[in-house]
Amino acid sequence: MxxxxxxxxxPLGCPIEVEIENGEVISxxxxxCKRGDQYARTEITNPVRSLTTSVKVEGxxxxxxxxxxxxxxxxxxxxxxxxxxxxxxxxxxxxIGDIVIENICxxxxxxxxxxxxxxx
Amino acid sequence: MLNYDLVVVGGGPxxxxxxxxxxxxGVEKIVILERAETLGGILEQCIHTGFGLHYFGExxxxxxxxxxxxxxxxxxxIDVFTDTMVLNISGDxxxxxxxxxxxxxxxxxxxxxxxMGCRERPRGALSIAGSRPAGIMTAGTAQKYVNIDGxxxxxxxxxxGSGDIGLIMARRMTLEGAEVKVxxxxxxxxxxxxxxxxQCLDDFGIPLRLSCTVVKTHGKDRLEGVTVAKVDDKLQPIxxxxxxxxxxxxxxxxxxxxxxxxxxxxxxxxxxVTSGPVVDEYRETLHPGIFACGNVLxxxxxxxxxxxxxxxxxxxxxxxxxxxxxxxxxxxTKGINGVRYIVPQRVNIEGEENLKLxxxxxxxxxxxxxxxxxxxxxLSSKKKVKLAPGEMENVTITxxxxxxxxxxxxxxxxxxx
Numbered sequence: 001m002x003x004x005x006x007x008x009x010x011p012l013g014c015p016i017e018v019e020i021e022n023g024e025v026i027s028x029x030x031x032x033c034k035r036g037d038q039y040a041r042t043e044i045t046n047p048v049r050s051l052t053t054s055v056k057v058e059g060x061x062x063x064x065x066x067x068x069x070x071x072x073x074x075x076x077x078x079x080x081x082x083x084x085x086x087x088x089x090x091x092x093x094x095x096i097g098d099i100v101i102e103n104i105c106x107x108x109x110x111x112x113x114x115x116x117x118x119x120x
Numbered sequence: 121m122l123n124y125d126l127v128v129v130g131g132g133p134x135x136x137x138x139x140x141x142x143x144x145x146g147v148e149k150i151v152i153l154e155r156a157e158t159l160g161g162i163l164e165q166c167i168h169t170g171f172g173l174h175y176f177g178e179x180x181x182x183x184x185x186x187x188x189x190x191x192x193x194x195x196x197x198i199d200v201f202t203d204t205m206v207l208n209i210s211g212d213x214x215x216x217x218x219x220x221x222x223x224x225x226x227x228x229x230x231x232x233x234x235x236m237g238c239r240e241r242p243r244g245a246l247s248i249a250g251s252r253p254a255g256i257m258t259a260g261t262a263q264k265y266v267n268i269d270g271x272x273x274x275x276x277x278x279x280x281g282s283g284d285i286g287l288i289m290a291r292r293m294t295l296e297g298a299e300v301k302v303x304x305x306x307x308x309x310x311x312x313x314x315x316x317x318x319q320c321l322d323d324f325g326i327p328l329r330l331s332c333t334v335v336k337t338h339g340k341d342r343l344e345g346v347t348v349a350k351v352d353d354k355l356q357p358i359x360x361x362x363x364x365x366x367x368x369x370x371x372x373x374x375x376x377x378x379x380x381x382x383x384x385x386x387x388x389x390x391x392x393v394t395s396g397p398v399v400d401e402y403r404e405t406l407h408p409g410i411f412a413c414g415n416v417l418x419x420x421x422x423x424x425x426x427x428x429x430x431x432x433x434x435x436x437x438x439x440x441x442x443x444x445x446x447x448x449x450x451x452x453t454k455g456i457n458g459v460r461y462i463v464p465q466r467v468n469i470e471g472e473e474n475l476k477l478x479x480x481x482x483x484x485x486x487x488x489x490x491x492x493x494x495x496x497x498x499l500s501s502k503k504k505v506k507l508a509p510g511e512m513e514n515v516t517i518t519x520x521x522x523x524x525x526x527x528x529x530x531x532x533x534x535x536x537x
């Protein structure tokens with residue numbers, strides 16, 4: 001079976017063809033870099049995405065500070081992660097890279113701040 | 121009057137990269153004037169990732185990408201005025217600005233870098249019937265509400281325009297619990313990056329309707345719904361295809377316009393297609409000592425290219441300040457057969473370095489060739505898997521190619537199917 005994908009690893013968006021037999025990836029073509037190959041293989045077996053959102057901050061210049069998952073999370077767990085992040089409140093000051101939520105939903109991925117807020 | 125070697129108007133990625141490059145080249149007195157309360161420009165509200173893959177070799181969010189440059193600026197003696205609005209640039213490069221603390225200020229500069237960025241086309245630029253209820257806003261405004269101010273502007277959303285900001289906001293609103301009903305696109309193709317269609321729409325099952333537009337808004341105090349219709353190949357709504365969609369929010373992602381009011385006032389010549397200044401390969405406008413880079417020059421899709429372009433402008437400004445800027449013979453570049461524009465518009469045939477010409481195509485092409493020619497001679501021809509209006513392309517002009525050109529030559533870039 002052949003499956004067509006668009007690589008989302010970077011803004012190039014390479015069109016990729018994956019050949020699958022019995023649920024296993026036989027070959028990947030169309031990618032221009034190694035990340036494309038990697039993307040195609042995980043996309044078929046266990047699709048993942050990096051998650052970016054914001055978290056409430058107390059005493060900050062702004063009411064929220066942007067965060068991201070330090071690594072990719074399974075695509076079907078994104079809304080579970082959103083729920084946890086939206087229930088959390090952190091305190092200013094916050095620096096880029098600060099861990100906001102450790103090991104979110106037990107996925108082994110931390111949620112980290114992507115901007116600073118030195119507080120009011 | 122404050123004396124500076126270089127005044128940079130705008131403290132986004134373009135302004136910061138230009139200022140830092142000029143500093144690196146040895147320019148002493150540099151000031152960045154920024155309208156917002158912090159440096160960083162639009163990146164501050166672009167909290168999604170995808171920035172920096174070319175320049176840093178890693179995938180960063182907007183604030184992280186900006187943060188790296190802010191950190192560098194803070195390490196230098198570049199002066200920064202935030203919350204500061206530039207009102208005018210005069211013909212002899214005096215920049216007038218105002219802020220709450222200092223009041224009116226005048227900066228006398230040897231060189232000026234224009235890095236004001238762009239703004240979104242507003243509702244008023246479209247002809248949509250209906251009154252003016254709350255709930256209709258540009259995608260960038262909604263992005264600021266959600267990502268900076270921390271509140272959701274609506275629950276049931278229709279998005280008009282499939283540019284990248286529209287696509288990114290479709291995902292953002294969905295993640296925060298809104299129902300994005302549809303993204304309508306007037307053109308028969310999306311103006312956004314393919315990967316954004318995959319990870320912002322397909323991932324969440326949000327439909328993208330091509331050749332479709334909003335013809336009417338409903339509701340008086342708050343938006344209650346919109347009427348969408350299919351359009352024909354002349355982009356006119358087709359009678360009988362109207363459909364009512366209930367929604368409380370309409371986000372517009374219908375194009376970006378370089379913000380060139382200051383450039384126009386000082387008499388900088390603008391390109392009719394890009395709406396940005398006409399520049400040479402050093403990114404100098406036709407007004408001596410005034411350079412331009414970033415979205416004020418041409419709307420980019422990748423900030424990495426903004427940084428690259430702004431470093432060229434920063435270097436150009438430094439050379440100008442030190443009296444080293446290359447004179448020479450400048451010829452025009454021209455895009456034809458599907459190539460809508462080229463930046464830079466002018467090239468020095470006595471230039472000593474290879475240079476890149478950036479351009480956009482007017483429609484989607486598959487397997488077409490990008491051909492560069494001059495005086496009837498083909499200089500390069502390269503086959504591309506895909507060309508799309510939403511993705512900026514470039515071709516390289518080598519010094520070897522320049523050697524055979526004369527003052528009447530014209531470099532032409534075209535698409536060949």
